[in-house]
Amino acid sequence: MDLIRHLRFFVSVADERHFGRAAAALDMTQPPLSQGLRRLERHLGIDLIHRTRHGAVLTSAGLQLLPRARLLVDDAERLLAESHRIANSxxxxxxxxxxxxxxxxxxxxxxxxxxxxxxxxxxxxxxxxxxxxxxxxxxxxxxxxxxxxxxxxxxxxxxxVVKVPRWLVVPADHRSAAAERPGFPMLAGLSFACPPRATNPPAVDTLLDLLRERGLDAPTVPAPDDRAVLAATAAGTSFGLTAIPPADTPGVTWIRLAPQALALRxxxxxxxxxxxxxxxxxxxxxxxxxx
Missing domain, CATH: 3.40.190.10 (Periplasmic binding protein-like II)
Known part of the structure; x- marks a missing residue:
């Protein structure tokens, strides 16, 4: 019995809570999926899924075993990816x-x-x-x-940890762009173009806390890279941070503000x-x- 393959059936049904959707996610038909799950249950000696008219419901045993099954499936996929990398690279x-x-x-x-x-x-x-x-x-x-x-x-x-210089970028027509001594509160009314929090929660949270400490509690808009940051800034609605040195960019002005605090770490x-x-x-x- 291919244990990993059958555990993948179990994890998919648990995620989708429906045999038809799980089969589609696995690019297979429903009958072999259902048969494979029953084979796994016989092999383990326990029921994992209650089959109902409205879908699939995890049993108590299924709930307990799902995290370990997911780990085994994920580890198997990583092993295959690593073996492929070693063999081909x-x-x-x-x-x-x-x-x-x-x-x-x-x-x-x-x-x-x-x-x-x-x-x-x-x-x-x-x-x-x-x-x-x-x-x-x-x-x-x-x-x-x-x-x-x-x-x-x-x-x-x-x-x-190493600090890399980073600049604040603002819309070229914003009042902070021409200010002799710009400050963070001047950016009120603009959104902060920054990477989504899921990309690195500790770093994003630290940066937002820093802005709040400086008197700025700006709403955020997702900008995963420098191109997105500059585009949002040029649109006139956002400010952002970039490690790209100042350059002649339409609609955007670079500001050197709190260089140590805003440095890219x-x-x-x-x-x-x-x-x-x-x-x-x-x-x-x-x-x-x-x-």
Whole structure:
């Protein structure tokens, strides 16, 4: 009996609470799904699902076993992904960067990593959220990553925090753009274009708390990267933060405000055994740090 496959049936039915929808999610028909779940129940010696006219309801035993079943299914998928990476990417360094890291630093990190691999090896880059990057490093899918701080880094090795310069961007026609001494309260009435909280809850919460401490309690609009931040700012309704140095950008003005407090805090995380890769990336960050 393929235990993982049948546990996947159980998890899908538990998530959908309906056999037809679970079968569709698994790209199969309902009869083999139902038969497979019954086979699993016989194998375990317990009932997992009550079958009703209106759908599927977890039994008491099903409720107790669902978290462990979900872990086994997730771990199996990660194992398959890792084996695929090993089989198809020998000689490749996989690294990731938070979307907040400016392009010049991303390319500098790639160049530094190339010095740590053989001449015929490659460097594969992923730009993602801090939450996803930490999960990928923890699972072995990524060798090293640059993430935002603060963040939950359990299960990975972490290097010291580094500050990268970051600017406040405001609409070019906003009163703060021309102010001799702009302050945070002047931004009242604008929304704050920032990454969704789910991308890294500790960092987003810390930033919002900082703004409130400075007298600004602004509503937020989702802006996952610098392009989205600049677009929302140019629209005249939002302000944001970017590590891109000041540039001639229509509709947007850069303001140097509270540089230490608003600095982008990043750090390198890596899997065990990837110290050389981490050293290379760490070196790039420290060259860009605030002095």
């Amino acid at each position: 020998r000689g490749t360094v996989h690294w990731g960067a938070t979307a907040a890291l400016p392009d010049r630093m991303v390319t500098a990190c790639v160049g530094a990593l190339r010095t740590t691999v053989a001449e015929d090896a490659t460097v594969a880059t992923t730009v993602g959220t801090t939450v996803d990057l930490v999960a990928d490093v923890r699972a072995g899918l990524c060798d090293v990553a640059v993430i935002e701080h603060p963040a939950l880094v359990d299960g990975v090795e972490a290097r010291p 990043v750090r390198v995380v890596h899997r065990p055994g990837a110290d050389a890769h981490a050293d290379a990336v760490d070196g790039v960050l420290f060259r860009e740090r605030l002095r």
